[in-house]
Amino acid sequence: MRRLRGLLAIPLLLLSLTACVKDDPNAISRIGKGAACTRNSPPAAPPSSSSTTTSAEPVSAPNMRVGLAYDIGGRGDTSFNDLAAAGIDRAKAELGVTDVRELSAAAGESPSAQVARLRGMALEGFNPIVAVGFAYTDGIKQVSKEFPNVKFGLVDSVVEAPNVSSLIFAEEQGSFFAGVMAAYKSRSCHVGFIGGVDIPLIHKFEAGFVQGAKAVAPGIQIERKYLSPAGDTRGFNDPGKGNEATRGQIDAGADVIYHGAGASAKGIFDAAKAGGALGIGCDADQYQQPTLAGVKDIIIGSALKKVDVAVFDFIRAVALGKTADLPKVFDLRNDGVGYSASGGKINDMIPVLEAYKAQIVSGKLTVSQQPTR
Amino acid sequence: MSTPTEVNVLNKARRRPLFADTQPAPWVRGVSWAVLVITALAITSYVTELPQLTSSGTMQSAIRLALPIMLAGLGGLWAERAGVVNIGLEGMMILGTWGAAWAGYQWGPWAGVIAGAAFGALGGLLHALATVTFGVNHIVSGVAINLLGAGVTKYLSTLIFEPVSRNPRESPTVPKFDTYSSQPFGRWLGELEETQRFGISDVAGVLRGMITGLSPLTMLSILLVPLSFYLLWRTAFGLRLRSCGENPRAADSLGVQVNRYKYIAVIISGALAGLGGAALVVNPGQTGYLEGQTGGRGFIGLAAMIFGNWRPGGMLTGSLLFGYTDALQLRQGPSTVHALLYAALLVLVVLAIYEALRLRWMFAALCMGGAAVFLLLYALTDELPEQLTPYTPHLVTLVVLALSSQRLRPPAASGQNYRSDA
Numbered sequence: 001m002r003r004l005r006g007l008l009a010i011p012l013l014l015l016s017l018t019a020c021v022k023d024d025p026n027a028i029s030r031i032g033k034g035a036a037c038t039r040n041s042p043p044a045a046p047p048s049s050s051s052t053t054t055s056a057e058p059v060s061a062p063n064m065r066v067g068l069a070y071d072i073g074g075r076g077d078t079s080f081n082d083l084a085a086a087g088i089d090r091a092k093a094e095l096g097v098t099d100v101r102e103l104s105a106a107a108g109e110s111p112s113a114q115v116a117r118l119r120g121m122a123l124e125g126f127n128p129i130v131a132v133g134f135a136y137t138d139g140i141k142q143v144s145k146e147f148p149n150v151k152f153g154l155v156d157s158v159v160e161a162p163n164v165s166s167l168i169f170a171e172e173q174g175s176f177f178a179g180v181m182a183a184y185k186s187r188s189c190h191v192g193f194i195g196g197v198d199i200p201l202i203h204k205f206e207a208g209f210v211q212g213a214k215a216v217a218p219g220i221q222i223e224r225k226y227l228s229p230a231g232d233t234r235g236f237n238d239p240g241k242g243n244e245a246t247r248g249q250i251d252a253g254a255d256v257i258y259h260g261a262g263a264s265a266k267g268i269f270d271a272a273k274a275g276g277a278l279g280i281g282c283d284a285d286q287y288q289q290p291t292l293a294g295v296k297d298i299i300i301g302s303a304l305k306k307v308d309v310a311v312f313d314f315i316r317a318v319a320l321g322k323t324a325d326l327p328k329v330f331d332l333r334n335d336g337v338g339y340s341a342s343g344g345k346i347n348d349m350i351p352v353l354e355a356y357k358a359q360i361v362s363g364k365l366t367v368s369q370q371p372t373r
Numbered sequence: 374m375s376t377p378t379e380v381n382v383l384n385k386a387r388r389r390p391l392f393a394d395t396q397p398a399p400w401v402r403g404v405s406w407a408v409l410v411i412t413a414l415a416i417t418s419y420v421t422e423l424p425q426l427t428s429s430g431t432m433q434s435a436i437r438l439a440l441p442i443m444l445a446g447l448g449g450l451w452a453e454r455a456g457v458v459n460i461g462l463e464g465m466m467i468l469g470t471w472g473a474a475w476a477g478y479q480w481g482p483w484a485g486v487i488a489g490a491a492f493g494a495l496g497g498l499l500h501a502l503a504t505v506t507f508g509v510n511h512i513v514s515g516v517a518i519n520l521l522g523a524g525v526t527k528y529l530s531t532l533i534f535e536p537v538s539r540n541p542r543e544s545p546t547v548p549k550f551d552t553y554s555s556q557p558f559g560r561w562l563g564e565l566e567e568t569q570r571f572g573i574s575d576v577a578g579v580l581r582g583m584i585t586g587l588s589p590l591t592m593l594s595i596l597l598v599p600l601s602f603y604l605l606w607r608t609a610f611g612l613r614l615r616s617c618g619e620n621p622r623a624a625d626s627l628g629v630q631v632n633r634y635k636y637i638a639v640i641i642s643g644a645l646a647g648l649g650g651a652a653l654v655v656n657p658g659q660t661g662y663l664e665g666q667t668g669g670r671g672f673i674g675l676a677a678m679i680f681g682n683w684r685p686g687g688m689l690t691g692s693l694l695f696g697y698t699d700a701l702q703l704r705q706g707p708s709t710v711h712a713l714l715y716a717a718l719l720v721l722v723v724l725a726i727y728e729a730l731r732l733r734w735m736f737a738a739l740c741m742g743g744a745a746v747f748l749l750l751y752a753l754t755d756e757l758p759e760q761l762t763p764y765t766p767h768l769v770t771l772v773v774l775a776l777s778s779q780r781l782r783p784p785a786a787s788g789q790n791y792r793s794d795a
Contacts, residue, residue: 021556229760234668239660248704251430266660
């Protein structure tokens, strides 16, 4: 009997093997089965540019010793740590800073390791010290008390202390542009958002994206997914899961995907490319990133969060002794967030984006930080 | 051994259960379970109007997500069957991801697969050296290998990947496998699935998910499960290997070279974990090496193995369960996970009836109780809280382990060191 079953299995196996056909990656079907959106007419074009020229008094700080504590990933994450690194590089070039110490956080490290990193740099005499990422909030709270004479800059979080400058961004305003781009480029009036971790910081990306898309097309359908819940930061570092979630949204009908998922982005764009959808980058100009070169043909633009500007401005303000003059929030008004249209796929939309930008800058349009569901 | 007539006489004395109180053959049980689960899902997707529960896209996702877990679990199974606890699977998997990316980006995906397995096997060799030759505690050595795997790959990728990818945490783009489908069955099943008819479309969706969009590595890995079963349970080699995990002294006294078998098993274990790492790099949808990308999948593989009672079939079921629930929550989120409660309820009711027919009142009551809890949860909530859904696979495993832990039987000498007197 057992032998018989074994014999039966052989033709079955052969049959399935001979029937094995390579999938055609170009045979992408059923994208755009829905109808295109009915779109609102864009706001009137902005008045001719009234650019705010900042009085750039030359600053030189060759004796400044700058400490930089990166979030997980460190220099080279192609995302916001790299932007912070770009800010430091600009400080080296323009302010003549030479002594810079850069340290990275390890995945899954304890809060005490962050405190030790900050304290170590302060003890060695680094001043100012920039901490990149909300993970450093508690560490900065503690260490800023211990070293009242050291200036601290904290990216992405707020600590109320006289010697701490909180460098926070209006991500919702940058993401608004992503929503506008998506609504204009979607053929099925159905777009998607993938967040890395379900935390208020990433909710701002979702909120801006949703409002931008709805401002253009009130009837648009929006898929939303967070890869991991609050407290579990693996969602920022799991391209495999980003890939599956994106496939799910594309199968549900979405054809433009925006994300706020850090290093999971690569999997997200891969799935978008495989499914014939488009992608929008976040934080940096992701069209230009070398590690995303293989999928850049589907990246239509990026929502920018200019951490480099904030880090540079902070170091410059410390050199001038004017940290109180730093903006409370880096937003569209002070060019702390924005959009990029590299790749030339949305050149036709730039007047529209500029029109929305003018509305936000003038205060006619406010973008909420809370996503509506 | 009693004759059939004796059994009849004995049975007449008691009330006779409808089914004989013996376990059916394993393959009968496997098929019945599959039928039961698919039926429950079909009914659920009909009642809740969520065709995604049995769509081919979900099944493909489930297989892709289950694959690394399954390979790690298979690795754990090989080691534990020879008596070595391998908690270092995660570290071996990380070594595998690095090896696969390193060879893959230079010489293509098949080289990546081989290098991934080889790097994992190196981790296995180290574990064998520590635990078998030097008698280090298995857990201590495993934890050390997890740390070492993460550290060594970090160093190596800064050294070798950074000049190419300009990012110390990431490899350059690695060429991927193409995917293959069994045609014309795939197309034919796709048409059936599109019709959205109760039952037929569900079965078509599940089957189509299993025969379309597969990479060669996926097919190879799935074949490794029956192959492992055959080697371990149907050959003299497997019997000797398992005897080292059950009673090494007895095996030794019969001339089995215990240490050699343990070495072989742990090296194979590492190679399988490394293959799981390679699956995270060269399978379609993956993106190459990324620091920390394994994200605890090695440990989940170990859980899948325990879930499966240290048997290949059970381990496969466990990892598919993980992959399926993960696919559901990633693709559609809370609504489909909520619908799963309904499917679980149906399965439990059927189980309760089955156990009652066998007069096993205790189990029947337990199943009914579980069904009542699920019914309450299903009726009283509209959606599971989104904070909970990512942990669906973990919760399911916990529940199943809690219910079946009485019947689990690990290899008797697993985790113990053995020193030959000779």
